[in-house]
Amino acid sequence: MSDPANLPCTHPLRERIAQAVRDVRARTPLAQSFTNFVTINLVANAQLAAGGTAAMSFLPDDVIDTAAISGADYVNVGTLLPFYKDALPQIARAFAKAGHPWVLDPVAAGIGKTRTEILNAFRAVPPTIVRANASEAIALASMWRLIDPDGASRPAGVESVDEVDAAVDAARAIARHLARYAPQGRAAVAISGKVDLVTDGERVFRIPGGSALMTKITGAGCSLGGVVATYLAVADPLTAALAASALYNRAGEAAERVAHGPGSFQVAFLDALWNVTPEQVAGSEILEQAAAQSADRSSGA
Amino acid sequence: MSDPANLPCTHPLRERIAQAVRDVRARTPLAQSFTNFVTINLVANAQLAAGGTAAMSFLPDDVIDTAAISGADYVNVGTLLPFYKDALPQIARAFAKAGHPWVLDPVAAGIGKTRTEILNAFRAVPPTIVRANASEAIALASMWRLIDPDGASRPAGVESVDEVDAAVDAARAIARHLARYAPQGRAAVAISGKVDLVTDGERVFRIPGGSALMTKITGAGCSLGGVVATYLAVADPLTAALAASALYNRAGEAAERVAHGPGSFQVAFLDALWNVTPEQVAGSEILEQAAAQSADRSSGA
């Protein structure tokens, strides 16, 4: 297999990524979140540091009212309360009816009867983008019967036990499912790992970089999901997923250079989300997997 | 119209402000909060950094028990759960019956049926102080039928779409309403913006300063509400609102001088809440609007 190729400097996707970064800073779009209690503060602060505006809600009437003025929404099923079992499907149906774009983070997919019921309910009214780790993507694709369930690994709580490469099939299958329901037929899946993977169901991109310290603070993944929603408020799903993933890797590297541990890393990371330039984000290494390689890997996954 | 006049250095209000800052640090008063999940940590940390003590509760039996040992309470309706619809009015009635002072932050007033029901229920058992942005103050005053509802702007989520000057009428009307129910007839309203506005219903003060980075972290407004409650535990409502607003502006300026972005700004802001002196807070520019000007502005708002 030949090495995946870095996108040329003049590739149109790079200009779309730079434009998304600029547009968020210029327009400060509102992206609303229904998210977990552990990292809700970091999600909001990351969205603000990226240039957007944040609002968090849990009651369906609140979420649906606010969605009317938000560019995109973010739903994260990390910490569930009893009323979510009815509220989250109701919200997803309202988004579907309105054609409202949203990002799902299926945290800990595969654990807990309530979470499984909620995620299963999303199958018929799915998000525009799924942001997950490899294990969660595999669990979700299996739950939605998009891949052979025997391929699904055992859940490991909120941490992935699988490498990103093991989730290529799952990611593409999810993205194709989302695209069938999406406005204009466009959707994306972003898998976070040592190397991030982004796909629209056809093309598969890998974005290396970031910092190992991102796994030593809580919420790097959750807040990435929130920032994907911020970008989705101004860009198409593939661009939003690529831009947010690349921004996070560049910010992680900048933060690692000045950090003395996870505390100072998080502070420097938020500063870097604010300071990284559109050109730095758009100039990231973005490796596109050749179509043949995609097929090879799919059959070998 | 002549410029509003800065309060003289020897004005008694300045000494009351300095005394409030000192008293909080000396007495570490407990101010309890029923607040949103996004910024609950910053509210507590800001109250501690200002010198007070924090406790957060959501169950009526818990809140009412703790209120017996707290100097003042803070209620913020940012992120609602289903049981709040009954719990929050029950708590407000208990505070009213006990004559317990409390601060309301009507986050996102105007959005969501549940929030509107809760805020409407507070009309007859109102807080001692309202801390809000301009849009929220206008929405609340309209909801409570204290101003012409045609003056109310459309809500914009948790961000204000109105300037503070547009909310002078609303702020004064709310303060007068609160004063009618308040122990000793004293109440206040604090509106946050580029220039903060504080009124007891009669006198109107403007406090310039702060930092634009305060809008790039989540919870500057929420945590100000919490610190207003901390000061209300040791001071009268007008003094508490002025002291907290001035403290926040001084701390924001100190933090901006050393910040490299929103991450380091928040860290430096908490440090500054701890380090700003009572004299710096009390020496803030505090512009009092002349009575005639108040009328002018009111009719022109």
Next chain:
Amino acid sequence: MSDPANLPCTHPLRERIAQAVRDVRARTPLAQSFTNFVTINLVANAQLAAGGTAAMSFLPDDVIDTAAISGADYVNVGTLLPFYKDALPQIARAFAKAGHPWVLDPVAAGIGKTRTEILNAFRAVPPTIVRANASEAIALASMWRLIDPDGASRPAGVESVDEVDAAVDAARAIARHLARYAPQGRAAVAISGKVDLVTDGERVFRIPGGSALMTKITGAGCSLGGVVATYLAVADPLTAALAASALYNRAGEAAERVAHGPGSFQVAFLDALWNVTPEQVAGSEILEQAAAQSADRSSGA
């Protein structure tokens, strides 16, 4: 009374402490938390900075599923919601049935009817370790009828009004109660204060050190409880309680040396949890109270 003696350098407990610190960093054990909304983020970040892995859940099906893959759990009753009244006893019974080790932080014990009902329900299915401040330990021991209730002080919200020395009897009585239910009969109680106290019901240890700034950030105590659970995933209860308490004191001292206030203290504290060495933790001053002294103090408390 002679001075309590510092454990010899070669004492086996010191090697067990060093090993626990090393094991957490090598094995990154998962410790799940059911904790309050104020400090939930700091609990997770402290567990990660100590080297562990974090997951937070609230629904019984979620908690019980995740407990199957977690080394120990942490339960903190700081901010209660209505459904906790049934959920928390159900979870405690499931832990008891499975022999699953867990740490309880009885925040604000003595305040609120719901909290009292929950804490009373834990009496028959108790945790392996209780982490509390002095007032909470006294309130819990009194509630569980393990000490003379006349010895119980009035609750003071989430802050202790009692010194650690006043809680020696309560701590030992609780530890003995826990041990009767614990797997292998081993349990511990850790009381936080200016000097921390740890007991397994028989032996009593005092660990001096730390920083006064630990009381000026919210969650030093809560996150200590979480880190105790992280250590409990790899060590016996006494070792876990000693290791976490010593780690916190060393990290607090390191953070105070570079902090300019509570904001920078918290950042430096998380960095220090990451950077403190196993040898520094195990080399802490650990004062063992002689058996006779224990009896003296008990009768004199």
